[in-house]
Amino acid sequence: MLAPCSFASERLVYRAADFPTDDAFLLETFRDPATQMGYFGGVTKPYAVRHMENWKKHLDTNILSAVICLQAEDGSAGEPIGVVDLEKREMGGPQNRCCGFGLVINKQYQGKGYATEAMEWIVRRAFVGYNMHRVEGGVFSWNTAALSTYRKVGFAEEGRRRKALWEEGGWHDDVTVGILAEEWYARHPDVAQQV
Known part of the structure; x- marks a missing residue:
């Protein structure tokens, strides 16, 4: 019998966004300049409802x-503390089974292990729930907490666009990270990979 991937992890629950109920939380989260820099890159700006x-x-x-x-x-x-997603990355077609990820944790909840727990959950969903072959993402070199x-x-650094982002008076690298299904399953031998 199949065991579906739960919409919960040890300390967290994952639910659909509920608009307009979540508007205030998301606006508060994205008004933080460090969050904007980490998620969107580029120059930060005052974030308004219309940007949502x-x-x-x-x-x-x-x-x-x-x-x-x-x-x-x-x-x-x-209480909501962040957002996580899997993004389409077809790279020549859906047969490649590749997706990207996005993760934002509200600044008041950072440093408590929630990002790691949410990433473990979303990567499991990608490989077990959606049968992806590869999950990839980008992170700016100044964001050492995200890289960690x-x-x-289990993500590996796969490439680096040197000095690709001008932010707060200096140049920063754009780092590409990725993990393959076989790498994830090797780290989780309790989960049987379906062929």
């Missing part, structure tokens, strides 16, 4: 988008 519309469309086009919530005592979704998180989950 494009981001909502982005969520709707993803393979999977989830609001990350603290798990309430009854196991349901409690991705390495913990």
